Amino acid sequence: MAQRTRRGDGDPLWRLASHRGLSRRRFLTLLLAGGTTAVLAACGDEIPQWQGETRPQLHDAEPPLVFKNPTPFIDHGHAGLEARLELLSESIAPNDLFFVRNNSRSVALDPAEWSLRVDGDALDEALQLTLDDILRLPQRTMTSYLECAGNHRVMFDLLQGRSAKGTQWGRGAIGNAEWTGVALADVLALAGAQESAVSVLLIGLDPESPEGGFRRAMPIEKALHPDTLLVHRMNGAPLPRDHGFPLRAIVPGWVGSSQIKWLGRIVVSSKPQWTRNNTTSYVLIGDDYEPEGEAEGSVVTLQTIKSALALPWPATIEPGRSRLNGYAHSPHADIAVVEWSDNRGASWQPVVLTGQQVDYGWAQFHFEWEATPGEHTIMTRATDIDGNTQPNHVPFNEKGYLFNQPLPHPIVVA
Ligand SMILES: Nc1nc2c(c(=O)[nH]1)N[C@H]1C(S)=C(S)[C@@H](COP(=O)(O)O)O[C@H]1N2
């Protein structure tokens, strides 16, 4: 699998600092203390100013599960708002149309009172960071899609006749956004992560979720990857409350559950960390999957390659030549080709890929179709530049994760 690192650490201030023999940790510590403001100014770099939301109302009698307007979504209840792909005409999904998945409810945090604690046995010392501290660290902006592990789950039922447990997501438990924040690696460097560190656990501040704070661990290699970010802005705006205000993780290519919202604590450990989200949740349980470590199945980390048409399911369109749009994405590498078939896969034709794929974002595509009256099925199938493609069959797993067979999209032409 090709590791995609398209934005290396090109921060000019850091280049200057490292030229002078400063360690990354020392550099970050100086930045925090404000001691290098002069160097920053000399480099022409601006310290981003916090322009957050106004102080949230914390005293609602019954706080909502989700703050945003649910009207444009397919509402699955239980804080599951599925995006309607047909409303996403641009590559970037606007914040108002970006899907939401909470395991309990959205949290309203006061940025003035919020802080991030970093601790664990594989650190030199525990660290407490305020939002201002985070804003003083080197900033990165990166596009990445974010997709729930259970996106397409309903297809196990519709296409294999076996329904899996969990929210019956169609195709919209996904969105593509531009995120701004800091590298998790920088926060770990600041805390003095030791050689002995093997696992990094991220814990959210949603107290009602199982275990008190939704949490997910990742191996140190993934935590240190320069594209694993802690972000405070989404599509140029302060991170909305539903998406983890004031700080969330973005772990490109990994399933949504690893991208912890309302981040409050990071535990850096010299031992693997097992919590509900890598033992009983987010594991593949079924005849074709092997349990690993303390988990009941194989642990779901990376997403899978998929494609979908930006149409309602089922869709109704008028007869005549029609342009059909869609999205394709792979956690492994850029999309190389997408093909479509209107004869259930007997033959395939290439689509047109639109524009450049940005960072870890999805690819947009379109093709022209001669719509004749009647009922039709159109399939799409994506392949990435490493040769990964959508399989004809995904073995069933109880919780319905990672379904990525080509979807036979029902279309009525009338
Ligand atoms: N703290 C916290 N983080 C969380 C969750 C949660 O319930 N609590 N849900 C996870 C899941 S399962 C998904 S799919 C993504 C959804 O991100 P979004 O709501 O910003 O689209 O957030 C993840 N991060």
Ligand SMILES: [Mo]
């Ligand atoms: Mo999810």
